[in-house]
Amino acid sequence: MAGLTARLKSWEGILLVLFLITFFGNIWLAPEFLTLQNQINLFQLSIEKIIVALVMTLIIINAEIDLSVASVMGLSACAFGYMTTNGWSAAGAMVICLGIGLVAGTLNAFLIARAKIPSLVVTLAMLIMFRGFARVLVKDQSMGNFPEWVTHLGQNALIGPFPLSLILFAVALVGLGILLHRTGFGRQIVVIGTNAEVARFSGIDVARVKTVLYLMSGFVSALAGLLYAARLGSVRGDAATGFELDIITMVLLGGVSIFGGKGSMTGVLLSILIILNLRNGMALTNITGHIQTGVIGILLIASVLIPNLAADFRNRRAKA
Amino acid sequence: MRIHPQTLRLIALGLALLATVLFFSTQIDSYLSPRMFTRITTSAAVILPVAVGQALVVMTRNIDLSIGSTVGVVAYLTGQFLGLHGDLNPVLVAGLAMGIGGAMGAVNGVLVAWGRVPSIIVTLGTLALFRSFLVQYSDAKTITTASLPQWLVDLPQANAFSIFGLDVRVTVVLAMCSAIAMGLALTRLRAARRFYAVGSNPDAAVMAGINSAKVVFVAFVLSGVLAGLAGFLFLAKFGNITVVAGLGFELKAVAAVVVGGVSIIGGSGSMIGVVIGTVLVDTIDNSLTRWELVSEFWRDALLGMLIMAAVTVDTVMSRQLGRIGLKTGPLKAGPL
DSSP states (O other), X not given: OHHHHHHHHHHHHHHHHHHHHHHHHHHHHOGGGGXXXXXXXXXXXXXXXXXXXXXXXXXXXXXXXXXTHHHHHHHHHHHHHHHHHTTOOHHHHHHHHHHHHHHHHHHHHIIIIISOOOHHHHHHHHHHHHHHHHHHHHTTOEEOOOOHHHHHHHHSEEETXXXXXXHHHHHHHHHHHHHHHHSHHHHHHHHHHHOHHHHHHTTOOHHHHHHHHHHHHHHHHHHHHHHHHHHHSOEETTTTTTHHHHHHHHHXXXXXXXXXXXXXXXXXHHHHHHHHHHHHHHHHTTOXXXXXXXXXXXXXXXXXXXXXXXXXXXXXXXXX | OOOOHHHHHHHHHHHHHHHHHHHHHHHSTTOSSHHHHHHXXXXXXXXXXXXXXXXXXXXXXXXXXXXXXXXXHHHHHHHHHHHHOTTSOHHHHXXXXXXXXXXXXXXXXXXXXXXXXXXXXXXXXXXXXXXXXXXXXXXXXXXXXGGSOHHHHHGGGOEEEXXXXXXXXXXXXXXXXXXXHHHHHHHHOHHHHHHHHHHHOXXXXXXXXXXXXXXXXXXXXXXXXXXXXXXXXXXXXXXXXXXXXXXXXXXXXXXXXXXXXXXXXXXOOOHHHHHHHHHHHHHHHHXXXXXXXXXXXXXXXXXXXXXXXXXXXXXXXXHHHHXXXXXXXXXXXXXX
């Protein structure tokens, strides 16, 4: 157990160093980087992804995955655009979009927790299907013209200098952090992720825990989709496409084991900060969006590969 | 006479394809025509090699999401190379395409087999990586038909043979060759049976002396090689290659494989199923674009539902079979 804690600590230590490097790198590249408004903008540019990453953390610690999050975001955003364009009230449309998220989560939960089909396949099929529904709704158009209060809520500060989405992120971070690390439900998530069989034999309702997690994921993804629509002011059929790459990278770089059972919110927060600063730094040095995506891809693989290689190295040294 | 469940699965799949064709023939004018046959077969021919490679990877309990990007990179690089050296022997060109694909597959293979990084993570990463390489490398330049040698431009229209007035194109024959060769290997070759062994029970495979890391590596390399072949066929079919070439192929391939009855938990599946699955997915895709009643934007939604339905039916069915198996003794494991 001590070894495990030490390892987690050391991973978080590495993350802290990486974060400081990217952070001071940004200050060095652009001295005006350190203003509060810039820091808020930094979060705002990827706010939808980092909110979803928090729930994804719980799902991956539970040894499952949800590849459908970006499509649920896209579907929610497109449904919102479709309804407001067709004369619905924006508030009513929002409620329906959140409902869509819950339905999506229920569908995933039923197939994964009850029908016991691997989450990889279920959520991959849902990735295709929900994106398809989003396309059906908006076709090849761009739908905007939201009421002013919607875009205001999506783009402007709500309390002090902080916009709504950033406040939601902070609340979700603290709330889910407490849920994971301080409650019985959180322990159940970890135990199931470590060994689902053992969890079942010790009387944990595995299906119930998984159901709750996928419902949360659907709901939060739909909420993130709404925030995305409100921030950009219009939606297209490809809204949020490919976001799952960034989201899963944030979680795994944060030291969450892809095999389940291990990970902390602190690690994920550090990795979110690293990726935000890294993207900002790359933008400052005129590295285009496509290379940025490639770098994220490398980061994703490295965040699993390096701990594996380190474990091999330790094992070999222990044997010698 | 007892019918093997796998055979039953194939018959059901064949009937589903037949029903789909009959349904669309009542909806779309002049659907059952030689032209439509050519349209669907040549379009399915580009997907088929990718699906065959994906099937091998899925059999070993892995997944390859990077192939869409591999197809794009191979089509672009091969097209560019042909623009400079148009006199290259056609066989060598196909070999070059497959070599590039194989090298990209090897990257995935090394990381999964020896780096022990789950395939979903590796290939999600390389999906992004290969595509961003293509965007960067191409510098927004398009490969155009004009820069390609005449034989390649003519290849998609070239007929291999005609049967009952239906034209079978050379590209279709090439794609079918990859499926038939792999199908024969999987049923006849001892080395190819290892894909099943590793997928159905990795621990037992190791105890039986199989180097499962090597088997997984080979599966990914072959997936890359076949994606390379698909890239070559893609280049021939479309001629104009942009940075979005092959985008989303991985999803179609996964759909074809899963609908074709390759078990997502590894260890079983047949090439006949993969071929029928590919044709079914592509028939639906091609027919929806011509169906006036429903917008073509339904394609993806239907594709997702189709995968989900196939997986659910398979899971429920295999559980039922498992129960029968307990009562009547172990079922003979014998995928076609």
